[in-house]
Amino acid sequence: MNIEIKLPTALRAFADKKDKVTVNGNDVGSALEELFTTHPRLRQQLMGADGKLRSFVNVYVNDDDARDKQGLATPVKEGDTLLIVPAIAGGSTAELTKPELARYHRHLIMPEVGAEGQKRLKNASVLCVGAGGLGSPLALYLAAAGVGRIGIIDFDVVDESNLQRQIIHDTPSVGTSKLASAKKRLNALNPHVKIETHEARLTSANAVELFKQYDVIADGTDNFATRYLVNDACVLTGRPNAYGSIFRFEGQLAVFGLPDGPCYRCLYPEPPPPGLVPSCAEAGVLGVLPGVIGTMQAIEAIKLILGIGRPLSGRLMLYDALEQSWRTLKVRKNPACPVCSENPAIKAPVDYEAFCGMKEKPAFAIPEMSVQDLKAKLDKKDIFVLLDVREPHEYEIAKIAGSTLIPLGALPDRLGELDKSSKVVVHCKMGGRSAKAVTLLREKGFDAVNVAGGINAWAESIDSSVPRY
Amino acid sequence: MSLRVARAACDLAVRTCEKAFPEEGCGLLIGPIPDGFDRPGRAVAVDEARALPNGWDASSKNNRYLIDPRHLASVESELEGTGRGVVGFFHSHPQVPAWPSPFDLAMSLPCCSYWILRVQDGKAVESRSWQRSEDGRSFIEEEILQEGEQHEHRDKVADRLAGVRR
Numbered sequence: 001m002n003i004e005i006k007l008p009t010a011l012r013a014f015a016d017k018k019d020k021v022t023v024n025g026n027d028v029g030s031a032l033e034e035l036f037t038t039h040p041r042l043r044q045q046l047m048g049a050d051g052k053l054r055s056f057v058n059v060y061v062n063d064d065d066a067r068d069k070q071g072l073a074t075p076v077k078e079g080d081t082l083l084i085v086p087a088i089a090g091g092s093t094a095e096l097t098k099p100e101l102a103r104y105h106r107h108l109i110m111p112e113v114g115a116e117g118q119k120r121l122k123n124a125s126v127l128c129v130g131a132g133g134l135g136s137p138l139a140l141y142l143a144a145a146g147v148g149r150i151g152i153i154d155f156d157v158v159d160e161s162n163l164q165r166q167i168i169h170d171t172p173s174v175g176t177s178k179l180a181s182a183k184k185r186l187n188a189l190n191p192h193v194k195i196e197t198h199e200a201r202l203t204s205a206n207a208v209e210l211f212k213q214y215d216v217i218a219d220g221t222d223n224f225a226t227r228y229l230v231n232d233a234c235v236l237t238g239r240p241n242a243y244g245s246i247f248r249f250e251g252q253l254a255v256f257g258l259p260d261g262p263c264y265r266c267l268y269p270e271p272p273p274p275g276l277v278p279s280c281a282e283a284g285v286l287g288v289l290p291g292v293i294g295t296m297q298a299i300e301a302i303k304l305i306l307g308i309g310r311p312l313s314g315r316l317m318l319y320d321a322l323e324q325s326w327r328t329l330k331v332r333k334n335p336a337c338p339v340c341s342e343n344p345a346i347k348a349p350v351d352y353e354a355f356c357g358m359k360e361k362p363a364f365a366i367p368e369m370s371v372q373d374l375k376a377k378l379d380k381k382d383i384f385v386l387l388d389v390r391e392p393h394e395y396e397i398a399k400i401a402g403s404t405l406i407p408l409g410a411l412p413d414r415l416g417e418l419d420k421s422s423k424v425v426v427h428c429k430m431g432g433r434s435a436k437a438v439t440l441l442r443e444k445g446f447d448a449v450n451v452a453g454g455i456n457a458w459a460e461s462i463d464s465s466v467p468r469y
Numbered sequence: 470m471s472l473r474v475a476r477a478a479c480d481l482a483v484r485t486c487e488k489a490f491p492e493e494g495c496g497l498l499i500g501p502i503p504d505g506f507d508r509p510g511r512a513v514a515v516d517e518a519r520a521l522p523n524g525w526d527a528s529s530k531n532n533r534y535l536i537d538p539r540h541l542a543s544v545e546s547e548l549e550g551t552g553r554g555v556v557g558f559f560h561s562h563p564q565v566p567a568w569p570s571p572f573d574l575a576m577s578l579p580c581c582s583y584w585i586l587r588v589q590d591g592k593a594v595e596s597r598s599w600q601r602s603e604d605g606r607s608f609i610e611e612e613i614l615q616e617g618e619q620h621e622h623r624d625k626v627a628d629r630l631a632g633v634r635r
Binding site for chain 1: 541569576605
């Protein structure tokens with residue numbers, strides 16, 4: 001089949017000055033191969049060492065970009081025109097200014113970093129997913145080290161309960177956007193770096209485009225759905241993921257998504273069942289812990305940028321603050337990994353809430369009441385049991401007068417303490433554990449109702465003398 | 470080995486890059502396609518420059534530029550069969566020397582001229598031009614000649630507009 005290939009001016013000298021060449025071929029790849037047979041000097045200009053088109057070379061089949069179709073395998077037919085057009089790109093390497101040379105002196109005198117490495121940092125970009133416990137030390141150290149462009153994605157506001165560990169924020173920032181608070185602090189720390197804020201929830205729709213704008217991604221998220229999304233989007237965009245996570249007194253650290261290394265799915269193919277692993281908001285976390293793990297993430301991100309040392313890839317580090325110990329486990333790349341293997345099943349981000357079982361509906365809808373309804377019921381002096389299913393140490397911090405405490409874990413054995421003939425109104429801190437208690441109680445024949453939002457909603461809307469925690 | 474730039478083309482390139490400051494400005498250099506375009510040492514004469522938008526995403530336009538392949542394709546098709554073509558590209562380096570970066574090298578094409586203008590605080594203060602070797606490993610500097618001037622007046626282009634000698 002006769003296919004016409006049109007060449008840009010810059011490449012015609014390698015094709016006997018012709019602006020078009022007619023070749024035979026069934027697809028883009030075979031047409032180009034024939035072009036290279038007659039004009040071999042073109043191969044080096046158009047193809048990379050990996051046998052693929054060089055990143056900036058575009059081939060249009062008639063008017064469509066072959067990359068949007070099947071790449072080199074895009075079929076062509078008699079009379080088609082292939083248009084080879086490079087995307088012309090380039091730019092400057094930012095040099096170090098005098099104030100920067102002074103600021104980064106301790107880096108510059110180490111040959112492993114030096115001026116060359118510091119320039120690399122200046123020309124590099126890192127995206128911090130989350131401006132919370134992990135994101136705080138991470139972004140602070142990246143900014144201090146001179147990483148030229150730091151992106152942060154978050155959508156939360158600073159809450160008083162964040163300040164025990166999220167050291168990028170401060171007391172006057174309570175109630176304001178986490179991004180604004182973080183940006184202010186980072187700009188004050190180092191005016192030479194650029195802070196880009198993305199006020200949004202990271203979703204399957206925006207992750208890939210966002211990740212493409214950065215060299216390294218640092219995952220500081222606190223939930224499994226986002227963690228799998230970050231992992232998959234990193235693999236799909238070829239960006240390494242400096243991963244960290246924290247729980248109570250323990251932390252995890254790894255680098256995922258390097259070409260030869262495993263990804264998070266190789267380590268954990270499936271998320272735990274929803275509700276099995278409580279969040280930090282439910283289970284608590286030692287405030288210093290994210291300082292340890294987030295700082296280690298910053299070290300990995302900087303090593304990746306500088307290309308020095310051995311990245312924490314193929315290894316998972318486990319930190320135990322109570323034992324003050326680190327353990328390193330080997331993690332192998334899963335040859336059948338659904339996202340990072342040679343024939344991945346996942347080619348675009350999926351629905352992570354469904355994947356993590358967060359959309360599964362309970363067998364029946366859990367009856368709920370608002371804290372306002374509860375207040376009205378108490379004021380009317382209705383007869384009912386107000387059951388608190390939190391832990392005793394939480395009960396000490398805050399309680400609603402007249403409640404009975406039976407922690408969720410002890411409930412199945414202590415059902416006998418409850419009166420089956422009266423209504424049971426159940427609350428916990430935020431409504432999660434009490435929903436489980438309501439399910440159990442209703443299965444056992446109790447008329448149980450959940451208090452939406454738990455004692456925190458009560459403290460916020462009904463009784464401000466009750467502390468929120 | 471040289472890049473000869475017509476006065477109007479030079480003015481346009483300088484204006485484009487100064488206007489784009491602190492971002493990088495960029496565009497095409499058009500002229501007759503020289504014989505032996507691939508030969509190190511060939512002479513290129515630019516009779517027209519065209520400014521194009523910097524297509525890089527907003528976050529990095531200060532040190533990156535991108536010319537949309539569709540813009541290039543449409544100009545190439547307009548010039549088809551006329552003996553003229555896109556013989557080079559210009560872009561600016563805001564606040565840093567007109568020295569090609571490793572990224573310029575990685576993304577460059579052979580034969581044509583890469584004319585880099587250094588824009589300091591909004592003014593073009595220096596310009597240098599480069600031809601990439603066929604093997605893609607290096608850039609070789611070429612002289613910039615202003616239209617009608619002799620060989621020895623290299624880099625008059627930026628001097629005239631900025632009044633500063635590099």
